[in-house]
Amino acid sequence: MDQFKESLSSTSNDMKQREKLRTLCETRWSARADALFTFLSCFDVVVDALDNLKDMGDDKASSHLNNILRFDFIISLVTAEHVVQSTVVLSKVLQKKSVDLVEAVEEARVVKTVLRDERDDNGVWTELFQKAVEVGQNHDVEAKIPRLAGRQRHRVNVPAETPQVYYKRALYLPFVDHLLSEIEDRLVAPEGRFLAQGLIPSKLLALTADVEHEILAHYAAELPYHQGAENEIHRLVTKLSQVDRKPETILETLEGINQDLYPNIYTMLAILMTIPVATSTTERSFSMMRRVKTYLRSSMGQDRFSSLCLIHGHKDFPVRVDEVIAEKKARQLGLSIQGRKLTITHFIQIYLERLLIQFLVQFKACVLL
Known part of the structure; x- marks a missing residue:
């Protein structure tokens, strides 16, 4: 693991000293772009690490190595990383609390125009394909068309003469068209x-x-x-x-x-x-609840839970710790009796005095009888 971290951090200057691979986040689109960039940049390191684990008898490493050393995986990785990178800025804009609908739609139109221009530019796809071929050649992976079947419906059987044309029709164009359609339906469509x-x-x-x-x-x-x-x-x-x-x-x-x-x-x-542009703020509240309400805090009350979530979610608001502690102590040690705030010692003293008065009253009544 130490060797893997060292090799990963020294792979490229663009890695910014990353020491591990990043997971493919299900909610944050910008995190997906970063994860794909990290994996593509350290592809050689990942292959070497899996190869070493395979020699040590790890069956899962052997399976993962066979899956990534396929040209369809490599070309998909290169294509996805390039296309998703075009939407990183839009994703960050949509996740801001201060964004409005007009600004989001204008930026979405810009991203849509960029993606459409790249889709129609054959030079962009040629560059992506050559990049995938170079990555595959470093590990003896040949660029070839998958086996086609005339009657099979669950496989991409697009007609093509070369691997470059095949993967453009089967992978690149459908992916970009789907992304353009989603941007149009969710943001740009005139409602x-x-x-x-x-x-x-x-x-x-x-x-x-x-x-x-x-x-x-x-x-x-x-x-x-x-x-x-x-x-x-x-x-x-x-x-x-x-x-x-x-x-x-x-x-x-x-x-x-x-x-x-x-x-x-x-x-x-x-x-x-x-009108909300996105649901990022709502999703952040659920992530916040998962971080605040751990198994060590499973028995806390609703007031404490709400207060901790507010403090965690609004870090920009200053919290006066001295006043909070003073109020907490006053609430725990103070009791309001006849408009006065009394400590526990004073309360016990008053309570004993009242008991003594009640005892004397009852004793006097018994004597009079």
Whole structure:
């Protein structure tokens, strides 16, 4: 293991002294890109390590070695690493808490354009294929077309004359097309809720009458004064035509617009602002619960659990430790009696005094009888 870590950290300057392979994360897309890059960069080290384990009699190492020393695996690794790297920036933007829908869609359009241009550029695929061939040649793996079967339906039987053409049709094009389709359906597709982005001042001057009517029809149930919505838009267009610098984001628009003068526009932009771009924040809460509620803390109460999650999730908020400890001690040692906060010693003293008074009252009653 030590030799593997040393070889991995010294493989390339781009490895940034990584000492182990990274798992293929199921939720964070940027972590997947990093895992694929690490595995591809240290492919030779992984092969050597598995070969050594195989000589030591490890059956699992032999199986893993046979699986990765196949050209279909190598070309898939090279292709996936290149394509996923194009979406890393978009993934990080979508995981930010401050991102809005308009910014996310604009960045998604940029990524989609880049992927489409690379799909149509034959030179990109040629470069990827040559890179996979070089990786395979270092380990005597030949680039060849898999065995085809005319009647078998569960195997990719695309017609091709060379391995380069085969893997482009069977692997590269379907993968890129699927990714483009997902980006289009999830982010870029013009839905009714997203049309309100046309009310942002930087885009309002280009708003057409058809889009305006569609926006008002979609938000009709939420508008406070639906009858005057068109008049508001026209007044805002006239006002913005006299302004040089126009807000470009939803947040800037909401901060600069007068809610009393433009209540309908303010309502539509507020609804658009609250539409979640992704579920990263919700997924982080589940990961946070798994880290906080361990088997050593399985018996803690709900208040303590909620407090620990808030502290863990909002590290940027300062916590005054002295005040928390003082309040904790006061809650544990103090008791409120007749508006006074008393320590345990004072409470015991008062309790004994009351017992003594009750005893004297009962003793006096017995004497009088």
